[in-house]
Amino acid sequence: MTEYLNSSARARKKLSVLAVGTSQVVLSFEALKSAKFDLPCKEEQDKIASLLECLNERVELQRSFVDALKKYKRGLLSNLFGEKITQGCTTKSYYFSEIAQRRSEKYDPSSGIEYPCVELENIEQETGKILATVPSTAQSSIKNIAMPGDTLFGKLRPYLRKYAFAKKTMACSSEIWALIPSDVVLPKFLFYLVQTEHFLRVANISSGTKMPRAEWSNIEKAEFFIPDFSVQRKVVSLLEGLDQKITFADSTLLSLNRLKASLLQHLFI
Secondary structure, three states, rough: HHHHHHHHHHHHHHHHHHHOOOOOOOHHHHHHHHHOOOOOOOOHHHHHHHHHHHHHHHHEEEEOOOOOOOOHHHHHHHHHHHHHOOOOOEEEEHHHHHHEEEEEEEOOOHOOOEEEOHHHEEEEEEEOOOOOEHHHHHHOOEEEOOOOEEEEOOEOOOOHEEEOOOOOOOOEEEEEEEEEEEEOOOOOHHHHOOOOHHHHHHHHOOOOOOOEEOOHHHHHEEEEEEOOOOHHHHHHHHHHHHHHHHHHHHHHHHHHHHHHHHHHHOOOO
């Protein structure tokens, strides 16, 4: 029961008040002994502890499920984009420079044209989600432009796995490449290709130690096996379905954590 009491926002607030005025923001044992909390009877405490233990187990199971789905996706990507999968279907080896090119158009905030602007911190790691955008006209530096169908890839610290699919015209950080798919790939196929371990290994052969950046000179020479469009459509459909499952599982985990936080707040008044 004590561990759940310590997790309560109200309990933490009360303890922080007791710590105020000390030479260090550390709660002394004497101050802790003087703290008073309104606790229910032992029987009620047991029920609360049992409920929260069950919820904790459910949260951990959901977290494990999300991790397992993401691990499964990484394995699926390796198989779907690997050389072995090309057996039995029409494929061709292409340099990445033949698969995609970097968009060269730039955006000047002083132009007065308003676009949603994406910075690296607005892209969630490994999920491809754009969490938020900022007004482009409020920016102070020149940005890259991305068009619908482009794949965004964060070249700064590429090991962070920051990529997204542009569904509309937007401005983006100069640390983000807007990759234009060539006529040998479907736009969404390119989006999944940059998520593969093969692409990420090449992207991480970068210069700099504190601020490593992917180098186009390495990436453009990397070779990839590309199947025909009928196979690409099947691959995209499969991975989109898996992404939807991961998104739903993630939202369920978020809801469970919110429920736990709410219960801790209301059960320990």
